[in-house]
Amino acid sequence: MENVHLVPEEEEDDLYTGYNDYNPTFDSEDLHNDVGFQQAVRTSHGRRPPMTAKYPGTAIGGRPIGTAYGSRIPVGTAMGRPMTGAVQDGAARPMTAVRAAGYSSSIARGSVFDPLGQAKGPAPPLERQNEDTPEEKIKILEKKVNDLIEESCLAHARGDLQLSLEKAKEAGRKERALVRQREQTGTADHINLDLTYSVLFNLANQYANNDMYTEALNTYQVIVKNKMFNNAGRLKVNMANIYFKQKNYTKAIKFYRMALDQISNAHNAMRIKIMQNIGVVFIHMGQYSDAITSFEYIMSESPNIKTGFNLILCYYAIGDRERMKKAFQKLICVPLDIDDEDKYIPANDDSHANMVIEAIKNDKLHQMERERKALAEKYIMTSAKLIAPAIESSFAAGFDWCVDMVKGSQYVELANDLEINKAITYLRQRDFKQAVETLKMFEKKDSRVKSAAATNLSFLYFLEKDYDQADRYAELAMSADRYNPAALINKGNTVFVKEDYEKAAEFYKEALRNDSSCTEALYNLGLTYKRLGRLEEALDCFLKLHAILRNSAQVMYQLANLYEMLEDPHQAIEWLMQLTSVTPTDAQVLAKLGDLYDNEGDKSQAFQYYYESYRYFPSNISVIEWLGAYYIDTQFCEKAIQYFERATLIQPTQVKWQLMVASCYRRSGNYQKALETYKDIHRKFPENVECLRFLVRLCTDMGLKEVQDYATKLKKVEKMKEIREQRVRSGRESSARGRREGSAGSGSSSSPINTPPLRASVSRSEAKYSPVLQQGRDSGQSNHGTSAKGERLSVKLKTLPGSNEPYEASTQQEIDASYVDPLGPQMQRPKTAARKRTEEDEFADEELGDDLLPE
Numbered sequence: 001m002e003n004v005h006l007v008p009e010e011e012e013d014d015l016y017t018g019y020n021d022y023n024p025t026f027d028s029e030d031l032h033n034d035v036g037f038q039q040a041v042r043t044s045h046g047r048r049p050p051m052t053a054k055y056p057g058t059a060i061g062g063r064p065i066g067t068a069y070g071s072r073i074p075v076g077t078a079m080g081r082p083m084t085g086a087v088q089d090g091a092a093r094p095m096t097a098v099r100a101a102g103y104s105s106s107i108a109r110g111s112v113f114d115p116l117g118q119a120k121g122p123a124p125p126l127e128r129q130n131e132d133t134p135e136e137k138i139k140i141l142e143k144k145v146n147d148l149i150e151e152s153c154l155a156h157a158r159g160d161l162q163l164s165l166e167k168a169k170e171a172g173r174k175e176r177a178l179v180r181q182r183e184q185t186g187t188a189d190h191i192n193l194d195l196t197y198s199v200l201f202n203l204a205n206q207y208a209n210n211d212m213y214t215e216a217l218n219t220y221q222v223i224v225k226n227k228m229f230n231n232a233g234r235l236k237v238n239m240a241n242i243y244f245k246q247k248n249y250t251k252a253i254k255f256y257r258m259a260l261d262q263i264s265n266a267h268n269a270m271r272i273k274i275m276q277n278i279g280v281v282f283i284h285m286g287q288y289s290d291a292i293t294s295f296e297y298i299m300s301e302s303p304n305i306k307t308g309f310n311l312i313l314c315y316y317a318i319g320d321r322e323r324m325k326k327a328f329q330k331l332i333c334v335p336l337d338i339d340d341e342d343k344y345i346p347a348n349d350d351s352h353a354n355m356v357i358e359a360i361k362n363d364k365l366h367q368m369e370r371e372r373k374a375l376a377e378k379y380i381m382t383s384a385k386l387i388a389p390a391i392e393s394s395f396a397a398g399f400d401w402c403v404d405m406v407k408g409s410q411y412v413e414l415a416n417d418l419e420i421n422k423a424i425t426y427l428r429q430r431d432f433k434q435a436v437e438t439l440k441m442f443e444k445k446d447s448r449v450k451s452a453a454a455t456n457l458s459f460l461y462f463l464e465k466d467y468d469q470a471d472r473y474a475e476l477a478m479s480a481d482r483y484n485p486a487a488l489i490n491k492g493n494t495v496f497v498k499e500d501y502e503k504a505a506e507f508y509k510e511a512l513r514n515d516s517s518c519t520e521a522l523y524n525l526g527l528t529y530k531r532l533g534r535l536e537e538a539l540d541c542f543l544k545l546h547a548i549l550r551n552s553a554q555v556m557y558q559l560a561n562l563y564e565m566l567e568d569p570h571q572a573i574e575w576l577m578q579l580t581s582v583t584p585t586d587a588q589v590l591a592k593l594g595d596l597y598d599n600e601g602d603k604s605q606a607f608q609y610y611y612e613s614y615r616y617f618p619s620n621i622s623v624i625e626w627l628g629a630y631y632i633d634t635q636f637c638e639k640a641i642q643y644f645e646r647a648t649l650i651q652p653t654q655v656k657w658q659l660m661v662a663s664c665y666r667r668s669g670n671y672q673k674a675l676e677t678y679k680d681i682h683r684k685f686p687e688n689v690e691c692l693r694f695l696v697r698l699c700t701d702m703g704l705k706e707v708q709d710y711a712t713k714l715k716k717v718e719k720m721k722e723i724r725e726q727r728v729r730s731g732r733e734s735s736a737r738g739r740r741e742g743s744a745g746s747g748s749s750s751s752p753i754n755t756p757p758l759r760a761s762v763s764r765s766e767a768k769y770s771p772v773l774q775q776g777r778d779s780g781q782s783n784h785g786t787s788a789k790g791e792r793l794s795v796k797l798k799t800l801p802g803s804n805e806p807y808e809a810s811t812q813q814e815i816d817a818s819y820v821d822p823l824g825p826q827m828q829r830p831k832t833a834a835r836k837r838t839e840e841d842e843f844a845d846e847e848l849g850d851d852l853l854p855e
Contacts, residue, residue: 134185141178145171145195149202161210168199168206175199197229204238213242233262237274244277249285253278272302279310288314303334309379316386324387328402331383332409336376338369380411384418385425395425416442416449423456436460451481458490470494485511485518492524501528519548526558535566553583560592569596587617594626603630614643619650628660637664655685662694671698682710687717 032038152167175196182188200223207216220239223232240255256278263270279294295311298304308331315324346354360366384406388398399422407415419438426435439460442453454477461469471494477487492507505528511521526541539562545555560575576593583589594609607630614623624647631640641664647657658681665674675698681691692714699707 134181134187138178138181138185138187141174141181142192142195145174145178145199148174149198152202152206156206156209161206165206165210165212168203171199172203193228197223197232201235204235208238208242213246216242234259234270236262237277240277244281244284247284249281252281256281268302272298276307276310279307283310283314288317292318299330303330305331305334305336305376305379308334309383312383312387316390319390321391324391325401328383328387329405332380332406332411334376336369336372336410338372377411377414380406380414381417381421385421388422388425396422399425420449420452420456423453427460432460432464448481451477451484451487454480455484455486455490458487458494462490462493467494467497483514485515485521488514489518489520489524492521492528496524496528501532504528505532517548519545522548523555530558530562535562538562539566551582553579553586556582557589564596569600572596585616587613587620587623590616591620591623594623598626618646621647621650624650632664632667637667640664655681655688655691658684659688659690662691666694666698671702674698675702686713687720689714689717689721692717 148167148171152164152171155161155164155167179188179191179196182191200219204216204219204223207213207219217239220235220242223229223235224239226232236255236259240252240259243249243252243255256274260271260274260278263274265271275294275298279291279298282288282291282294292311292314295307295314298307299311308327312324312327312331315327346357384399384402388402389395390398392398392401399418403415403418406412406418419441423435423438426432426438436457439453439457442449454473458470458473458477461467461473470490474487474491474494477484478491481487488507488511492504492511495507496504505525508521508525508528511518512525515521522541522545526538526545529535529538529541539559542555542558542562546552546559549555556575556579560572560579563569563571563575573593573596576589576596579586579589580593590609590613594606594613597603597609598606607627610623610626610630613620614627618624624643628640628643628647631637631643641661644657644660644664647654648661651657658677662674662677662681665671665677675695678691678695678698681688682695685691692710695710696707696714698704699710
């Protein structure tokens with residue numbers, strides 16, 4: 001306390017006094033009245049007469065400066081402050097203190113004021129760098145190498161693998177030239193190892209991308225063996241990946257383990273990924289126990305969805321039920337580390353917050369979260385469908401256990417999907433009753449599940465031809481979710497089978513408006529336009545569909561058929577040729593090509609395609625008939641015999657094929673064989689007039705005794721035939737007379753006339769299969785004996801000669817040897833495919849709706 005000095009109260013003063021005092025020297029408002037200032041402005045500032053003072057002044061005038069100790073020191077005024085050019089004794093000196101600001105006492109009067117020296121002109125240009133020095137050449141070469149590496153990576157990102165490899169090789173060449181240049185200049189100690197590593201690593205990657213695995217492994221070996229590269233051991237993972245692609249699993253595991261040994265525990269994520277690869281390799285080798293060891297370690301340290309799914313697969317492979325259940329429980333407990341969807345729902349009227357939510361609703365992060373969640377749901381659904389039949393005594397009990405487990409997890413919404421998959425499993429086991437009962441349980445669930453279940457029920461009833469129930473459940477699916485394209489398609493199909501094509505087209509169009517990529521709706525719309533006779537619009541639909549489904553055989557066939565209906569055979573042939581590249585063994589397509597070439601008059605091409613069709617499907621009567629007629633026309637009757645004999649095997653009750661066989665023997669001059677064939681035909685068909693006529697002729701020419709017996713039989717048969725025809729004529733006349741009398745008697749009656757219903761122009765079989773995508777091809781013309789217009793085939797065979805004609809008649813009458821469709825000319829027979837198609841094959845799986853399709 002002895003060092004503390006206190007100020008007396010009477011001397012206490014404010015420390016900030018005096019700062020508000022005003023010095024008139026700095027009054028700028030009266031400068032225009034200041035004679036001295038005006039004189040200084042008009043003359044040079046440097047030549048102003050110096051002013052002297054007795055003692056130096058300060059800028060605060062005569063105010064005393066106070067301190068904390070109370071001392072006061074008087075100072076001089078501003079007018080008494082000495083100037084820069086004056087000293088205390090009055091001796092003058094030059095004004096050098098302001099020379100740096102551009103002032104000088106030696107400047108002549110009238111010179112321009114230029115403190116920044118701008119009057120001297122622009123600065124001289126920079127000196128050009130000398131590029132001939134070795135160091136500059138090395139820098140330029142290094143830049144070229146870096147540019148080549150970057151170009152190689154960009155080319156790979158564009159998918160141009162060949163260019164990326166070329167750029168990587170060029171970068172390698174320039175980098176070696178750079179090293180040699182440094183060695184020549186004596187700067188080998190300054191070699192850029194990072195650049196060398198980048199060049200070699202990029203080159204090895206590009207070799208691997210171009211499937212040049214040997215070169216890639218050699219390049220990786222160069223990097224790994226060089227001790228100057230830090231952490232090069234990690235590249236053994238890349239080498240192991242290459243061995244895995246080469247299916248050299250033993251070496252792949254060896255290199256994975258070597259890489260694992262060189263990676264510290266600090267990089268746990270990398271170690272987990274390598275162990276996952278080791279487990280996958282063990283699965284490919286069939287060593288499920290070793291794979292289980294790797295996957296169990298990963299699930300205990302850092303569980304993820306893929307590893308959990310692979311672990312379930314391994315347990316399923318070894319048939320361990322209990323561990324399958326435990327692995328499934330672990331799988332559904334794996335955290336996804338994604339935000340809840342409620343985060344993206346606006347919760348208040350804050351416009352700013354709503355704008356932020358709208359901005360992040362579909363950003364890259366949210367897309368990645370949705371993809372991760374979809375992948376997890378896919379693995380869980382696949383695992384449940386896989387283990388459900390294996391973990392319990394029945395698949396139904398297994399599905400029930402999986403559903404219970406899922407309901408208690410974060411994937412509770414998948415429980416309904418599992419129930420629908422349970423119904424699908426019933427369908428695959430042909431247990432339609434249980435499938436329907438399972439699906440009917442969803443009628444009281446939420447709209448999304450109800451719509452999916454109703455869509456599937458509509459499809460099931462449609463398969464069973466219960467169109468009323470199919471229509472009812474299609475309506476239910478539409479009321480639950482009007483934007484469900486599968487429901488709209490099923491509704492359109494139920495309307496289609498009722499032949500209300502305009503209304504069906506409206507439903508298909510609405511399905512396309514809801515989902516522009518719905519190929520089933522587009523296909524069915526094309527079929528509907530085809531039935532309506534709007535061929536151009538149907539062609540437009542199928543051309544759009546072909547742009548989406550480039551290799552769809554059904555779409556190509558429809559396009560060929562439409563061009564044929566539009567009388568453009570060349571385009572039809574072109575589309576059928578494209579179709580043969582997709583399905584080269586389809587006998588119906590080959591037969592259709594033969595028919596088109598035959599109509600064009602190209603018999604050789606027609607024979608080629610008909611023969612190929614016969615080779616793949618030797619039971620098509622129309623093809624057999626055409627080939628037999630072709631050989632008869634070309635005077636190779638012996639070759640025609642084998643085709644008519646096969647037709648006899650296919651249709652043994654048709655006498656015409658056996659007659660054609662006998663006729664071929666007769667035409668080829670083998671009369672004995674022809675006689676035996678005719679006798680055999682007579683035993684099977686004793687009332688056939690043509691056979692008896694030829695027997696009489698042959699026996700007469702060959703001088704056989706049986707001629708009289710056959711002649712007697714021929715007369716009896718002809719007489720019976722006349723009597724039968726006479727009875728038929730009399731019956732027709734009596735019925736016609738009765739109809740005339742009946743119409744005359746009821747002419748004045750007001751009761752309506754009961755007329756039979758008109759037969760549909762489309763067979764039931766065709767109406768069933770046409771409205772769906774993967775159906776049997778809806779051909780405009782039938783290849784089984786009748787054309788689309790109900791006409792007979794154009795193939796004509798020479799008639800057998802009459803009883804009074806020689807064997808080779810000069811006037812060639814013709815008979816129609818085609819097969820007559822028993823349904824009549826107004827009905828189209830469904831096209832028989834070269835391979836048998838089941839009812840499930842005819843219907844598109846997509847018609848079940850997205851929820852019915854198993855993964």
